Amino acid sequence: MDAAGQESFRAFVAGRSSVLLKTAVLLSGGDRHAAEDLLQNALIKAAGRWQRIDEPEAYVRQILYRQQISRWRLKWRRREVTVAELPESGAADGAAGVELRLVMRGALARLTARQRAMLVLRYFEDLPEADVARILGCSVGTVRSTTHRSLARLRELAPELAGLGQAPAEQLPSRDFSPVEVRP
């Protein structure tokens, strides 16, 4: 990387790293250290081809997501995630929104990296399913089924959520109903 490249890289990191870190923290299930490592590795990759990247933020985000999933995939065993609050049952009622969110946070931390990545893309980044599929390099059907399974898993992990409904627009099928090209 030449001097101008380093300058623009520094400017990008100074301007966007805190936003990117938020995504990394969510992907890491709230583990700040793991998030900084994840972001650092993604930025190292981006630095390697800095002057050939048109949209650095989109590029780094894509690496964040895919790296997180592939790092998880590579491990022998699923890594135990430490969480500040255990998703204990009983304490929350419908009015205690704060407590419910804490319970949810604990449950999110216990999902697999892939499940969490889907939810972060769908609900934090608010991306349509097609965009999620493109970013993660999978089919729309996989996005739907993984999202569905992830929400079901959250309910299993935190029984307090059992009373909550599901958004009408998100009646997600457990099978892949993505369009299939039919040839005569």
Next chain:
Amino acid sequence: MNVDELVRDSLREQAAEQPPLAPGFADRVLDVRRRRRTRRIATVAATTAAVVALAVAVPLLETGKDEVRLASEMNKSDIIAHPDQSPPRDLIAAGDVALAAYFTYSTVRTSKDTAVRQRTYRILDQRTGKYVEDDRWSMVSVAPGMRTAAVLERDLPVKRIGLLDLLTGEVDRWIPVERGVAGVAFSSDGGKLVATTYNANPDLLTRQDYDSNGDGKKNDYEPDHTTSHRTGFSVVDVGSGKADWRKVVSEDRQGIVNARQDFAFSGDGTSVYTGLTMEPHQQFYDLKGRKVPTPPDERYLHWSVDARLSPDGRLAAGDFAGDARTTASWILDPRTGKHLHKVRGQQLLAWVDNKRLIAWDITPGDNEFHNALVLVTIGSDRTLPLSGARKGNDGAAGRWTPVFATR
């Protein structure tokens, strides 16, 4: 409220709570990137740097064939340079040090999803003074005096260490080891070897399920930065072949592990050290495998800077000291870490004597990867090219990595 809304709210709340990153994150990223690039050479070259440190030239094996003179002894010129050669073909040397070998990397697929980052060595043929490819070895460490090299065969980890005669090109002796070895390095006097043991090949790569290099193809293989298979080290007495194994697993935090992180001897050979990916960047162990404090002279060394201590022990090779447009490196006081001198060079590779070093350097303004071996001198801005410049960018096929030893 439904589950979807709660997920959304929880994620947003958690994101909003995050304090910003500490200033200097970009520099940290660039620094780690630079270290990772140099790490590939550090593994082997750092071990030879330890050999260089005391500049003791001990012919290792008494073979009785010494009537044949070594090519590195026949030409005693202070500087033997071939600035037109990249990769080198004929002996390169300066002062007490010579380029004993060099290697190139290639990615060799072993299955649909795995590959091995394999080295191919060109070792100095001591009869002809030329570098000759020898693809039998996955790892080579050259002893001081450049008569003998310790070699490991392909398919790491292996259960024996070869002692290769650089005059005949044949293995004189095999030293069996109890635990699988994938790294090997001589002590500075050539009397001992430290062999790093692993229970899986540390050079194994896995195919990534995304397009890492952005060429439109999902065909990129990378090492696993999450798991270390290092088990410890064996200290081998070269004379008797006796080897004692010590268990020392990686202490790196999970998620930022170097799959290959070999041990090397400290300058005086009484302890071994390993690099760490995070502060304090190095950890020393005695030869029984017990943690010991960093020797006072080596406190300010970094394992990725290969040159380490000057032959008289009074100076330490330091890190990059240039800026965006210039290349330079620090020379430090080993006891205090004080910056004593700034010399030319991107990266300090080996001390030639107490005033001069061999370094990688580029023509100012040129591509940072197109570096050549140069001789740099404390107190002088002049550099003397010793080899031609490497071509291609980091990771390109055919880029060579030097291995130095005292001649």
